[in-house]
Amino acid sequence: MSEERRRVLNNLDRIEDRLRDAPEGLHDAGAPASERALAASGLDPDVALLWGAYDGIDLGGGEARIYPLAEHAPATEAAAAEGRLRPGDRVIGERGRDLLVLAADPHAEGADVVLVEEDGERLPCASSVDRMVLALLGEFSVLFDEDGEYQADLFGDDGELTPAAERRMLRRHLDLDPDAPLARFRLAQSLRRAGELRGAAQELRQLLRRAPEFVWGHLELGRVRLGEGKPGDAVAAFRKAAELAADPGLRAHCLALACLALSDMPERPGPAAQVPADMPEKTGPSAQGAKAMSKKTGAAAQADKAGAERAALAAAALAANPMxxxxxxxxxxxxxxxxxxxxxxxxxxxxxxxxxxxxxxxxxxxxxxxxxxxxxxSEGDEVEDEDDPDAGMDPALLEDEAERVAARAKPEPEPKAAPAPDTGSASSPYGGRTPARSSGGRRSRRPGRSRG
Structure with missing residues (x-):
């Protein structure tokens, strides 16, 4: 037995345990597919093991679905007719409005399973089908309690998952599928928004080793480098993202971010600003003036170079998207x-x-x-207009009350920025919309569509 087959069989045992222990009605697994159906499926024998155990699985009360074998062909034909697939792709399921697709070229995609959005955007999702199912089950164990209802304190006042809850789900996902690019990308985003730039950079390095052509990974790395005060590295990351971007609007957006990063670069004397090696060492006003002039000339040359680079990037952005x-x-x-x-x-x-x-x-x-x-x-007026009901209260009591309030406090949601026009979108499987009612009576969180 090959190592890969042994690994898949071990994961199938873990999937069985989780399905058995899950709240009743939260997941619905089909009976094993027949030997004839498996033989006719055209799936790799190791991949087909999942359907040999469960011919279709509904996960999380309809949050995600792995199609039975009989639905693969019609789902693939329908998606191909809509222009959402590449030759050789195979649709095997869905998450919200997006398709779960076995990629024709996993090496180029950076994942065996790709999430394909309604507009055709492709996001590397999972390292294998069995790991993906196991990771989704892990997510839902964080999301739902033993009665199949949402856990307490997951959602903020706006009805969206709190950053802390989102990270718990993402980390649980990555515990079970460490090479899942999309979950690692989402975790890096969450860390960057929280100001944890070093952690975000580490996650992105792992992501880009697995999926080196993932445009949004390079774009996110650029944002992290910009936050770290490394505009040169940010420009390089944004340039790489633009190079990989197939969509002209997204390419223009990446190039614009590179322009913005160049604008933040300090003017520092470079090699051109140094005194030439053959210049004799002298002292006195004339020598100091020569050095000052040399530095000034070098800084001006560097500024001219940066200006020329910005102009070239801006021209490329407008060429990609004239509007x-x-x-x-x-x-x-x-x-x-x-x-x-x-x-x-x-x-x-x-x-x-x-x-x-x-x-x-x-x-x-x-x-x-x-x-x-x-x-x-307005914010200042709110503070000034508030009467102080605690005036004269014992400071010790005030401190105790402040501690209790802090313990109950929830992280405030990040301000929503308008999406950049024509830049595509990536589904966030963990937030973005108020939960809707699923057919089973539980709230169903459908994917939001934003890429920070």
Whole structure:
């Protein structure tokens, strides 16, 4: 027996244990497929072992589904007719609105199982089918209690998973499928948003070793490097993402981020700013003046080089998406209408990094400044207008009460930024929408669609 077959059989035993121990009705596993159906399936014998144990599985009350063998062909034909597949792909299931697909070329994709979104975006999902099922079962054990209801304290006041709950699910997923690129990408995103940049960078290094052509992994690495104050590394990551991006809008977005990163690069004297080796060492005002002039000349040359690089990146972004500035203007206006200053600021900076003199974008600066001032004033008024009911209370009692409040406090959700126009989207299997009712009476969290 091969090592791979032994591994799959061991995971099938673990899957059986989890299905047996799960709350009744949470999962629904089909009977084993017949030998004839397995032989006619065309699946690799080791992959087919899953269907030899369960010919179709519904997971998490409808959160995810592994299709029975009889549904593979019609599902594949339908998805191919919609233009969502590549030659040789095989649809084996779904998660929310997205398809779970056995990739024709796992090595190039970075995963055996790829998540294919409605718009055809492909995301490397799982290292194998059996590991994916096991990891999903692990996720749902974090999400649901022994009665099949959602665990307490998973969701914030906005109805979305808290960052802490999302990370627990992601880490549990990765415990059971360590090479799952999409889960590791989501974990890196969560860490970066929480300011844990070193941890995010470590996750992304592991991700990109497994899936080196994953565009969004390189883009996320660029964001992390920018947060670390390494704009040079950020530019390299954004350039790599743009190189790999098939969608022109996404390519323009990556190049715009590279422009923005270049704008953040400090002007430091480089080799050109150093005194030439053959310049004799002298002292006195003339020598000091020569060195100062040399440094100034070197800094100017470096600034000119950075400016030329920014111009080239901006031109490439506009070549990929000639309507980029107009799209950014629309995104800023939308954020202003929603009174989201953080999103408006980000979209405005991105647009001006590519087209610094765009009148439409520049005209929105006063409105953004007014919104920021209004939000700041509103927040200040809320603080000033509050009466202090604790005045005169024993400080020790106040401290105890503060500790109790802190213990009950939940992390605040990250502000939602407007999505960059025409940049594609990646499903977040763990958040993004208020839970809907599933047919079984439990709330069903459908994938949200944002990529931070």
């Amino acid at each position: 980029f500035a107009a799209a950014q203007e629309a995104a800023v206006r939308d954020a202003l209408e929603r009174e989201d200053p953080a999103a408006a600021d980000e979209q405005l900076a991105l647009g001006l990094a590519v087209v610094p003199g765009h009148l439409g974008l520049l005209s929105l600066r006063p409105a953004l400044a007014e919104l920021k001032a209004r939000v700041a004033e």
